Amino acid sequence: MLIRIDDIKEGGTVLDVTESAEEFPALAEMIASGDLAFAAPIHVRLKIFRVREVVEVEGGIETTMRFVCGACLAEFDASMASSFAVTFVRELPQVFDESGEEVQLSADEMGMIPFQGDEIDLREAVAEQVVISQPIRPLCREACKGLCPQCGADRNESDCGCVRPVMNSKFAALKDFRVDEKKK
Ligand SMILES: [Zn+2]
Ligand SMILES: [Zn+2]
Known part of the structure; x- marks a missing residue:
């Protein structure tokens, strides 16, 4: 070159x-x-x-x-x-x-x-x-579900069925924010 x-x-x-x-x-x-x-x-x-x-x-x-x-x-x-x-x-x-x-x-x-x-x-x-030109956070697909924070299962492959921890009402706003983020 x-x-x-x-x-x-x-x-x-x-x-x-x-x-x-x-x-x-x-x-x-x-x-x-x-x-x-x-x-x-x-x-x-x-x-x-x-x-x-x-x-x-x-x-x-x-x-x-x-x-x-x-x-x-x-x-x-x-x-x-x-x-x-x-x-x-x-x-x-x-x-x-x-x-x-x-x-x-x-x-x-x-x-x-x-x-x-x-x-x-x-x-x-x-x-x-x-x-x-490298992406800051590469994603395998736009809506990658990621790993289950409890059991580590790949949530794209299977629904491991883990129950998510119940949110303290104090964090309700945070919970809503997370739901919004997931929709993207
Ligand atoms: Zn992925
Ligand atoms: Zn799990």
Whole structure:
């Protein structure tokens, strides 16, 4: 996923590749630590434009990920797609001297990623996009009933028949809130 700056065509170059998540160092780390799991490689389709020393990249990624349901703890696979755009700007030579840090900062402030040399490695930007597209609390289905708090049975599979504790009238409002939440 290295783009040679000089190879970018006028009118844009299309990059259409499918790579295993392990090929992305940041993702490989998260896979190794158990924070992310993939059920398919990552399909990356990007269009790359260049205007002088500024390179615009836009497009999307698609993959299938393996999640653990936040309610019933079952593993499930779900497809994930995300569109994004990033701008790379060539780091100015001054960046290496004392006042140079400001140059890099201003690129960051404008939402641009500085690059050096003749190539841009898109792995980091793609990996970041995968990470920020993760659901905060993945659910195996919209109305997952979760596990029974008493016996631990998966309430999607069977009604374990556990009697729910009787609510103290003091908590009646709380009980109503829970009923509302379940309807979603
Ligand atoms: Zn679930
Ligand atoms: Zn139960």
